[in-house]
Amino acid sequence: MANNRLLEREIPLCALDDLEERQSIELVVEQRQLFAVRLGNRIHAYWNICPHMGVPLNWVPNKFLDFNNQLIQCSSHGALFQIESGRCIAGPCSGDSLQPVKLRCENHHYYIVANQPLPPAPLNIRAQALSDLEDRE
Numbered sequence: 001m002a003n004n005r006l007l008e009r010e011i012p013l014c015a016l017d018d019l020e021e022r023q024s025i026e027l028v029v030e031q032r033q034l035f036a037v038r039l040g041n042r043i044h045a046y047w048n049i050c051p052h053m054g055v056p057l058n059w060v061p062n063k064f065l066d067f068n069n070q071l072i073q074c075s076s077h078g079a080l081f082q083i084e085s086g087r088c089i090a091g092p093c094s095g096d097s098l099q100p101v102k103l104r105c106e107n108h109h110y111y112i113v114a115n116q117p118l119p120p121a122p123l124n125i126r127a128q129a130l131s132d133l134e135d136r137e
């Protein structure tokens with residue numbers, strides 16, 4: 001089924017100086033997780049979904065980079081992604097890419113741009129199971 005849901009409004013992300021070099025942060029927008037990483041004087045952001053199995057990349061809050069702080073790393077099976085492009089350069093989804101989050105920068109403050117497509121909402125298995133039970137009663 002196609003996902004046509006768009007982000008309805010612009011959302012402030014952070015200022016460039018809120019992050020140190022190669023520091024990352026995560027947040028939830030419209031029930032979807034995203035993360036951002038500072039590289040030099042730019043911030044790059046991606047939806048927190050590994051292209052290998054569709055799960056979040058990180059196990060530890062706000063930790064997305066590998067041991068050397070050079071690449072984004074998926075904690076499930078170790079796929080490595082370039083920070084600036086989101087392209088997977090090693091691992092089970094090599095050649096695939098993270099889905100970028102479009103940002104707007106104004107005076108070193110970053111905003112999540114409105115009207116961009118949202119990825120599918122994560123499946124809440126527990127909520128779905130409870131809903132299914134209620135439907136049976």
Ligand code: FES
Nearest residue numbers: 050052074076077
């Ligand atoms: S789920 Fe990310 S590498 Fe497998």
